[in-house]
Amino acid sequence: MTELVQTLVFGVLVGGVYSLVASGMNLVFGVMKVVNLAQGAMLILSAYLTYSLWKAVDLDPLLLVLVTAPSMYVVGWATYYLFIERARTTDPAMALVTTFGLALITKGIMALLWGNDQHAVTPAYANRSFTLGSLHFPQAQLYACLVAVAILAGLYALLRYTWLGQSVQAAASSSDGARLIGIEVRKVRAAAFALGVAAAGAGGALLSVLYPFTPSSTDHWIGLMLSIIVLGGMGSLPGSVLGAVLIALAESLTAAYIAPDWATAVPYLVIILVLLARPQGLMGIRLREDMSRA
Amino acid sequence: MTTTHVRRSVIGAAAALLLLFPVLSDNAYYQNMAIMAFLMAIMASGWNIISGYTGYISLGQSAFLGIGAYTSALLAIHLDISPFLAAPVGGVVAAFFAVVLALTGRRTRGIAFVIVSFAFLELTGLLASNWTGLTGGNHGLPLPLPTWDRDVHNWPFYYSLLVLLAVTVWGSWAIRRSKLGIGLLAIHDDESKAEGVGVRADRYKMLAFAASAFPIGIAGGIYGYYVSFLEPAAMFDIVIAMQIVLAAHLGGVGTLWGPVLGAFLLEPLTQLTNQQLSGPDAGAWRLVIYGALLAAVVLFFPKGVLVEGAKWWRRIRGGEPQATAGRRLPDLPATLPASVSERLRPSAGDGALARPLVTVDGLRKSFGGVHAVQDCSFTVERGSITGLIGPNGSGKTTVFNLLDGSLRQDAGTIQLSGRMVHTLARWQRAHAGLARTYQATRVFPHLTTLENLAVASDAFSLGRLRASAISGSEAKRAREWLDFVGMGAYADHPAGQLSYGQQKLVELAQALMLEPQLLLLDEPAAGISPALVERLSAIIRQLNGCGMTVLIVEHNMPMVLSLCDRIHVLAQGRVLASGAPGQIERNPAVLDAYLGGHSAHGATSGATS
Known part of the structure; x- marks a missing residue:
């Protein structure tokens, strides 16, 4: 029983971080219907940035979110104007392939800069836990989860209550309509894309503390993000949070009760099963199809 | 010499050269390069069937290479047979997995398929590395070494892959010419419309995906024997999946020879980068180079470098094909072709003929808060031309979309010839005898x-x-x-x-x-010349004369009044009035709905487009 509760606790803590990581990808999809596979590479890139900064200045890695998120915003902004704007005009599936190309480039660059060895950021509290009765709360996971939830709350507030957020939503539901009421859709899209990458930037700082990483970790994280947004419903941010927690729970249960090796298979299995049985995911909406081409 | 002749001679010469090459040269380096090029060409041609013809991009096609390789290796080891004999089984197993995976394509489109194919590749790779009892996991699986003379070591691999490539290209050609292939191209252009003309898209896609996986599975068996050692990381490699996409794009997506040509262009480049790059950073540079190539090719040459290049060349030489010149249409034949009119005769017994062909009862459809169609009931008599009119937004097109199955009703029933069709899929309704045209x-x-x-x-x-x-x-x-x-x-x-x-x-x-038993025409006269309207009316009359029932939505009142036997007037999603054209013309409620204050309210639904 304790083992089960412990596993659930662990799953929920990790789920918080997963939510942040997947929300960036889902935000970009919701606004411009582009699945950004490079998001996984951006995440790992941000983890490497965190590592280098942490080595150089010895600040708390979780605080470095304040540096990595804005830096990745800039990277995302540049990526949008260099590649994504053009990719958007092609077939959505081909746009996805383009972003996969970007992921490969980023992966290669990371390997050139940091090598293929495993890196990890290990602050003093990395191996400490709080104990409550017989339950353990690993400190790193707990802090990371809190930071993730705070950033997510900020992201929601930004989308809901600011002018930028309103224009992002307007541009998402009708770009022509948004243009008519004076929104510069191009700039708004760039901002939304950059915001998505910035979310990965924040997530990367958090994950650098939780997991060791190499450039090849990219593929695993792409699969994880995809499974979360497919499960939660493509384009639904609340769905991402739900999907993230469920995937994290499924992973930690698999690792605890079956074998750690098979936990990595969970996201891919979830993708295939969800798309077989319920393609719109848990909280996605089916859209009218008859109007799309008329 | 025509282009066809040139093309045939080039292909013939290339084939002869490839056939003779191992005999003429025993250079193992070039033989290896050719073998790898054949392999890539087979994979790219296979990919082209699902992704080029059908438009469903697969980013996990190399999974079938791994599946084929492991299947035939395990069969060879456990049954003690030659991996060459086991390779076709690898193809069958790969095709089987493709069929299962294609089940996800029943209800999803484009992006979801890319995601599924990617997930499938990663999942099969994990299976191969985790299921150590069967596959040896990451320690790898050694195959028995070839028993033949070292001097001709590569020959069996070379020729079997060359033959497989020829068969794959032939298969791709045969599919492109068949009704299946045309259906795949139609799915690429407009999937829901394809279903409307009776294309069973889910099955077509399943067949296409199986056909695209089958040769890759066989090739996997041969390739596994060639490298004689299987590792999950090398067999289920996302970089190979990416190179397949790249090869097809270098040649020409959706063309017959493009993927083959692309593979032969890409392979020397691969060998070159393998040679030029060495040391610890080689892998990283390869990722950068191929990633950049992939992004650039997809962004700037979405149809393939050679195809777009040829188009560009034609443009600067001014050889653009002439636009179709307007031509006077020939006069309408006085009767339908005899064979056609024969087939159109209603075949049902006398009893059935007396009942209406279509009975719509209590149909309802809402979009959010907009009630586009509510409690709509009407009949279409067999052998009639029935009109469906009403102000904009009154729900006419929504009724059509419910009839042909593009939309699913919230409530109500639709009977066609005594059979309930409102729960059927679009292609089933097309098969049941329902066809339509679109306003646009x-x-x-x-x-x-x-x-x-x-x-x-x-x-x-x-x-x-x-x-x-x-x-x-x-x-x-x-x-x-x-x-x-x-x-x-x-x-x-x-x-x-x-x-x-x-x-x-x-x-x-x-x-x-x-x-069809019932022909649905959605504003056939909108936006065309009066002469063509005349022609259409004549065509509709002729069809009707042969027994075809027609239901028509139209705003051109003179046309409707002259053509139709019976007219239903819709307003705000309900049938307001029904009757012969003469009655409808004078019905005060109808005049009010068209000209009075109600129409503005109904128009907000936006259901007509």
Whole structure:
């Protein structure tokens, strides 16, 4: 029983971080219907940035979110104007392939800069836990989860209550309509894309503390993000949070009760099963199809 | 010499050279390069069937290479047979997995398929590395070494892959010519429209995916034997999946020879980068180079470098094909072709003939808070021309979309010829005898006019899918209908280049290919010249004279009043009045709905488009 509760606790803590990581990808999809596979590479890139900064200045890695998120915003902004704007005009599936190309480039660059060895950021509290009765709360996971939830709350507030957020939503539901009421859709899209990458930037700082990483970790994280947004419903941010927690729970249960090796298979299995049985995911909406081409 | 001749000679010469190459040269380096090029060409040609023809991009095609390799290796080891004998089984297993995976394509489109294919590749790779009892996991699986003479070591691999490549290209050619292949191209252009003309898209996609996986599975078996050692990381490699996409794009996506050509261009580059790059950073540089190539090719040459390059070359030489010149349509034939009118005769017994062909009862459909159709009931008498009119936003097109299955009703029933059809899928309704045209035409732009007709299908059978779409009985029927509407002269033109009015005629002929019991026409006269309106009216009368029932939505009142036997007036999603044209013309409620204050309210639904 304790083992089960412990596993659930662990799953929920990790789920918080997963939510942040997947929300960036889902935000970009919701606004411009582009699945950004490079998001996984951006995440790992941000983890490497965190590592280098942490080595150089010895600040708390979780605080470095304040540096990595804005830096990745800039990277995302540049990526949008260099590649994504053009990719958007092609077939959505081909746009996805383009972003996969970007992921490969980023992966290669990371390997050139940091090598293929495993890196990890290990602050003093990395191996400490709080104990409550017989339950353990690993400190790193707990802090990371809190930071993730705070950033997510900020992201929601930004989308809901600011002018930028309103224009992002307007541009998402009708770009022509948004243009008519004076929104510069191009700039708004760039901002939304950059915001998505910035979310990965924040997530990367958090994950650098939780997991060791190499450039090849990219593929695993792409699969994880995809499974979360497919499960939660493509384009639904609340769905991402739900999907993230469920995937994290499924992973930690698999690792605890079956074998750690098979936990990595969970996201891919979830993708295939969800798309077989319920393609719109848990909280996605089916859209009218008859109007799309008329 | 014509282009066809040049092309044939080039292909023939290349084939002869490849056939003789191992005999002429025993250079192992070049033999290896050729073997790898054959492998890539097979994979890219296979990929082209699902992704080039059908438009469903697979980013996990190399999974089938791994599946084929492991299947035939395990069979060879445990049954003690030659991996060459086991390789076809690898192909079958790969095709089986493709069929299972294609089940996700039943209800999803584009992006979801890319994601599924990617997930499948990663999952199979994990299976191979985690299921150590079967595959040896990450320690790898050694195969028995070849027993033949070292001097001709590569020959069996070389020739078996060359033959497999030839068979794959032949298969791709045969599919492209068949009714199946045309259906795949139609799915690429407009999937829901394809279902509307009876294409059973889920099965077509399943067959296409299986056909694309099968040769790759066989190739995997041969390749596994060639490298004689299987590792999950090398066999289920995302970089190979990416190179497949790249090879197809270097040549030409959706063309027959493009993927092969692309593979032969890409392979030397791979060898070059393998040679030039060494040391610890080699892998990283390869990722950068291929990633950049992939992004650049997809962004700037979405149809393939050679295809787009050829287009560009034609443009600067000023050799753009002439636009189709407007031509006077031939006079309408006085009667339908005899064979056609024979088939159209209603076949049901006398009792059934007395009942209405269509009975719509209590139909309801809402979009959010907008009640586009509510409690709508009407009948369409067998052998009649029935009109459906009403102000904009009154729900006419929504009713059509409910009838043909593009939308699912919230409540109510639809009977066609005594059979409940409101729960059927679109293609089932097409098979049941229901065909429609659209207000804004939806022909398949990349198919020729003839192919646009040949794609229509009133039943699903594997035998018919194999049949050639451009010769034989299907094509003969298609020509008859094209001649009937007066578009026979345009049979080989891409339908996307036709004028709007011409497309309307083609779309009508396409619907007629289904030889439907009920023909639904959505504003056939909108946006075309008065002469063409006359022609359409004459066509509709002729069809009706042969026993076809027609339901027509139209704003052109003179046309409706002169054509229809009976008219239903819709307002705000309900049937407001029904009757003969003379009664409807004078009905005060109808006049009020068209001209009075109610119409503005109904127009907000936006259901007509």
